Amino acid sequence: MAHTPVNHPARPIYRAIGGLTGLYLVVFGVLGVITSAGNEFFAQDDTRVLGQGTNLGFSLVSILLGIVVLAGTALGRNIDVMINQWLAYVVMAVSLAGLAFIRTDANIFNFNVVTVIVLMVAGLVLLMVGMYGKVGSDEEKEAWQKARLVL
Template sequence: MAHTPVNHPARPIYRAIGGLVGLYFVLFGVLGLIASAGNDVFAQDDTKALGQGTNLGFSLLSILLGAVILFGIVIGRNLDAAINQWLAYVLFVLGLGQLAFLRTDANIFNFSIITVIVVLTLGMVLLMAGMYGKVGTDEEQEAWQKARLVL
C-alpha cells in the first residue's frame, strides 16, 4: 500500500511496542491459566486476572496470541507488521463480539467490560505498531513519500 509508511524513523520503537503487547498477552494468559485452574474451559464465573474477567479458554487464547505476536517480532522482515495488523483486526472483532454478548450465555470467554476495553485498546496499539513497522527498499520509501505528498 502506497499510503502505509515505509522505513519509518521510529520503526524500532513500534516494533518494541508490538513486543510489549505480545508479552502482555502471554503474561495475562499465564496468570489467567493459574487463576482458572480446575474450572471448565468456557466457565462463566468471577475468575479474574489483572483485574479482567477470564476463563481457561481465553487464557489459552491469550497465550497463543502473545506467542504469535512475539514470533513475528523475532522474525521481523515485515512479517511482524503483517501479523500485528491482522491480529489487531482479530482483536477488534473479538472485543466487539464479546461486548455484544457481555451479559448473555454467549459470553464464552467470560469477558467483563474491563476486558473489552483492554482488548480493544491493545488492538489499536497493535494496529499502530503494524502500520508503522513496515520496512522496504529505498524505491518503496520514495514511492511512499511521493504518494504522501500528493493529496
Template sequence: MAHTPVNHPARPIYRAIGGLTGLYLVLFGLLGLVGSTGEPAFGLSDNRVLGQGTNLGFSIFCLLAGGLVLFGTVIGRNLDVLINQWTAYVIMVVSLGGLAFIRTGANIFNMSVASVVVLMFLSLVLLMAGMYGKVGSDDEHEAWQKARLVL
C-alpha cells in the same frame, strides 16, 4: 499500499511496542491459566486476572495471540507487520463479540467491560505497530514519500 509508511524513522520503537503488547498478552494468558485451573474451559465465573474477567478458553486465546505477536517480533522482515495487523483485527472482533454478549450465556470467554476495553486498546496498539513498522527498499520509501506529498 501507498499510504502505509515505509522505513518510518520510529519503526524500531513501533516494533518494540508490538513486542511489549505480545508480552502483556502472554503474561495475562499465563496468569489466567493459573487462576482458572480446575474450572470449565468456557465457563462463567467471577474469576479475574489483572482486573479482567477470564476463563481457561480466554487465557489460552490470549496466550496464543501473544505468542504469535512475539514470534513475529523476533522474526521481523515485515512478517511482524503482517502478524500485528491480522492479530489486531482478530482481537478487535473478539472484543466486540465479547461486548455484544457480555451479559448473556453466550459470553464464552467470561469477558467483563474491563476485558473489552483492554482488548480493544491492545488491538489498536498492535494495528498502529503494524502500520508504522514496515521496512522496504529506498525506492519503496521514495514512492511512499511521493504519494504522501501528493495528498
C-alpha cells in the same frame, strides 16, 4: 498500500511496543491459566486476572495470540507487520463480540467491560504498530514519499 509509511524513523520503537503487547498477552494468559486451574474450560464465574474477566479458554487464546505476536516481532522482515495488522482486526472483532454477549450465556470467554476495553486498546496498539513498522528499500521509501506529497 501507498499511505503506509515505509522505513519510518520510529519503527524500532513501534516494533518494541508490539513485542510488549505480545508479552502482555502471554503474561495475562499464563496468570489466567494459573488462576482458573481446576475450573471448567469455558466457565462463566467471577475469575479475574489483572481486573479482567477470564477463564481457561480465553487464557489459552491469549497465550496463543501473544506467542504469535512475539514470533512475528522476532522474525521481522514485514512478517510482523502482516501479523500485527491481521491480529489487530481479529482482537478488535473478538472484543466487540464479547461486548455484545457480555450479559448472556454466549459469553464463553467470561468477558467483562474491562476485558473488552483492554482488548480493544491492545488491538488498536497492534494496528498502529503494524501500520508504522513496514521496512522497505530506498526506492520504496522514495515512492512512498512522492505519493504522500502529491495532493
